Amino acid sequence: MDHGGVSMNNAKSDVSITVVRRLPRYYQYLKDLETKDVDRISSKQLSELMGLTASQIRQDLNSFGAYGQQGYGYRVTDLKKAIRNILGLSRTYKSVIIGAGNLGRAISNFERLGHENIEIIAMFDNDPEKIGKEVGNVPVKDTADFIDFVKKEGVSIAVLSVPREVGQQLADMIVASGIKGILNLVPLDLKVPQDVRVENVNITDSILTLTYYLDDVSVK
Amino acid sequence: MDHGGVSMNNAKSDVSITVVRRLPRYYQYLKDLETKDVDRISSKQLSELMGLTASQIRQDLNSFGAYGQQGYGYRVTDLKKAIRNILGLSRTYKSVIIGAGNLGRAISNFERLGHENIEIIAMFDNDPEKIGKEVGNVPVKDTADFIDFVKKEGVSIAVLSVPREVGQQLADMIVASGIKGILNLVPLDLKVPQDVRVENVNITDSILTLTYYLDDVSVK
DNA sequence: TAGATTGTTAATCGATTAACAATC
DNA sequence: TAGATTGTTAATCGATTAACAATC
Numbered sequence: 400m401d402h403g404g405v406s407m408n409n410a411k412s413d414v415s416i417t418v419v420r421r422l423p424r425y426y427q428y429l430k431d432l433e434t435k436d437v438d439r440i441s442s443k444q445l446s447e448l449m450g451l452t453a454s455q456i457r458q459d460l461n462s463f464g465a466y467g468q469q470g471y472g473y474r475v476t477d478l479k480k481a482i483r484n485i486l487g488l489s490r491t492y493k494s495v496i497i498g499a500g501n502l503g504r505a506i507s508n509f510e511r512l513g514h515e516n517i518e519i520i521a522m523f524d525n526d527p528e529k530i531g532k533e534v535g536n537v538p539v540k541d542t543a544d545f546i547d548f549v550k551k552e553g554v555s556i557a558v559l560s561v562p563r564e565v566g567q568q569l570a571d572m573i574v575a576s577g578i579k580g581i582l583n584l585v586p587l588d589l590k591v592p593q594d595v596r597v598e599n600v601n602i603t604d605s606i607l608t609l610t611y612y613l614d615d616v617s618v619k
Numbered sequence: 620m621d622h623g624g625v626s627m628n629n630a631k632s633d634v635s636i637t638v639v640r641r642l643p644r645y646y647q648y649l650k651d652l653e654t655k656d657v658d659r660i661s662s663k664q665l666s667e668l669m670g671l672t673a674s675q676i677r678q679d680l681n682s683f684g685a686y687g688q689q690g691y692g693y694r695v696t697d698l699k700k701a702i703r704n705i706l707g708l709s710r711t712y713k714s715v716i717i718g719a720g721n722l723g724r725a726i727s728n729f730e731r732l733g734h735e736n737i738e739i740i741a742m743f744d745n746d747p748e749k750i751g752k753e754v755g756n757v758p759v760k761d762t763a764d765f766i767d768f769v770k771k772e773g774v775s776i777a778v779l780s781v782p783r784e785v786g787q788q789l790a791d792m793i794v795a796s797g798i799k800g801i802l803n804l805v806p807l808d809l810k811v812p813q814d815v816r817v818e819n820v821n822i823t824d825s826i827l828t829l830t831y832y833l834d835d836v837s838v839k
Numbered sequence: 840t841a842g843a844t845t846g847t848t849a850a851t852c853g854a855t856t857a858a859c860a861a862t863c
Numbered sequence: 864t865a866g867a868t869t870g871t872t873a874a875t876c877g878a879t880t881a882a883c884a885a886t887c
Contacts, residue, residue, distance in 0.1 A: 412728045420876090450808075453844090457847085461845090463883060468886090469885070470844050471843080488827070496760055505721035509823060513821075556826070579839075600825050602729070602820055603732065605818045608643065613776070635854075672857095678871090680870095691863060692869070843886100846886095848881105848883090852879070853877090856876080859871090863869085
């Protein structure tokens, strides 16, 4: 893995996706600890809380730098802030939702997103009944105006929550708008250029993982 | 891999969760291929479609048994049926949703669940405005009646989509009802006994994984 | 200082990939 | 039969765990 010379320390690509996916969970636990006025925690204590090994926690955190103190542990507030920065949450992300159905509306209501600097500034739909109305404080706009809106506002995240049949087509539109990050809730693998990042959330697939384990084991 | 002698072939625990989580994706691709009237496919072709290696596909499928034919490949319909069985979808799963907000309502509308024998037979909420009404064809009931209903109907899956503050408390209720499978959409790690299986879907955490990659790489 | 706990290297474990004999 | 592709073993790679010196 090459470090590209001059300017960077820990390129995103240096840290495995496995570790990155654990970061939001660390962040959540640290926020909860802070709420409970805990101001220091050891990797051992955190490991018991989270069901990981202390060793893994130290390895994970150390892939971004040394945030602890030997003989003491980690300062909850400091570590929380550090992870917040690592997750890129010190800047703001203008975001839009494509598809103003129940799922899209549910996400527009997640107050936590606002707390983390992820601002849902519009929803898009092609149903004339919905266009022009508001969901919470979020205006529902015409999908036809999507690209212009994104370019004017500098949107960086699109949440895709539309029917499967039109998923790829709207992903193409998102890509054309210049957005580089898609949260995909459509049960479909989107084809996008390499520089566009897609995070998939597949609720149906998760239920099927559940049925696998619920079904009785028997002679096959 | 030991085959445990007498009664069972591949205990659930023999196959890693990593492989199991890929099964629904194989299943989806095979269904799509069937729709397109493709009746045979090689691990090579499937690997190109899915972005995996052919080797991994053969390893994955072989952890459940030999479903292919040397020199020929896999029969799409047969393999699809096999995976359907492995996922436990040959039986029916009565399911309920706890929390009749947007997220719960969105899931009650997933038609695909019905196609896969996962029947949403009721939603539960404690809002008197919602209780007694229907969402789609699904009745919204009082959370107070949850345990009785589950026991009477033999419900096997609970989808939890309630505010974080009451997540654990309702998980306790689900456990008390005897349900062994929970799809958890609450951004919270539920504490449940070992024999209860929880699948977590954490939309907010997925967005934070996205912001990690969207944020500019710079000197740390 | 002595005790605790990190940061980090080394060992282990598990998952992925490669290779090829078996066989359709 | 010859060609293709699986099933499966062996090799590699990556992730987790263990161990311990560094140090607060």
